Amino acid sequence: MQEGSGRDLAKAALDAARAKARARGSEPGVRRPGRAGQGGAPGGQSPARRRWSGPGADQRDPQPLGRLVSRLAVQRGWREQLANGQVFGHWARLVGEEVAEHAQPVALREGELTVRASSTAWATQLRLLQGQLLKKIAAAVGNGVVKRMRIQGPTAPSWRKGPLHVSGRGPRDTYG
Numbered sequence: 001m002q003e004g005s006g007r008d009l010a011k012a013a014l015d016a017a018r019a020k021a022r023a024r025g026s027e028p029g030v031r032r033p034g035r036a037g038q039g040g041a042p043g044g045q046s047p048a049r050r051r052w053s054g055p056g057a058d059q060r061d062p063q064p065l066g067r068l069v070s071r072l073a074v075q076r077g078w079r080e081q082l083a084n085g086q087v088f089g090h091w092a093r094l095v096g097e098e099v100a101e102h103a104q105p106v107a108l109r110e111g112e113l114t115v116r117a118s119s120t121a122w123a124t125q126l127r128l129l130q131g132q133l134l135k136k137i138a139a140a141v142g143n144g145v146v147k148r149m150r151i152q153g154p155t156a157p158s159w160r161k162g163p164l165h166v167s168g169r170g171p172r173d174t175y176g
Helices: 006-024 065-076 079-089 091-095 097-102 120-141
Strands: 103-109 112-117 148-152
Touching: 065 079, 079 091, 079 103, 079 120, 091 097, 091 103, 091 120, 097 103, 097 120, 112 120, 120 148
Parallel strands: 112 148
Antiparallel strands: 103 112
């Protein structure tokens, strides 16, 4: 066993590796080219088998969750349903707190948003604000998701009870 400092041992190991490289006929410090049929990559490894991505961006690098979900939504054809869900899920943020207190989205089909107002006065107000509301929704969710709005007032109570019904206007003493 050889006695000496760590520096002396490292120098001896380096000298032995250089001597072995010279005996092989290659220049010390230079890797030999890949073997035949291995693609010629350094160390004899084919580029297809390489497992690290290197310094540039690569699809194998970790991706933000939002980007992955967005890509999945496009691939599966969910983009329209997600946009529709945003209109319902973020209604108060889209139209403002005051409007959201008095109006709720009911349905969104083929670009037409049906909104039910809490009173006839609010239904009239929403009809006047319709252009501004469409712009706000388009800015937040995207153009073409909501193309037009149908505004409905409150519904009257139904007097229809049970499986049988007699046609007519209903009770005339209250709503006549």
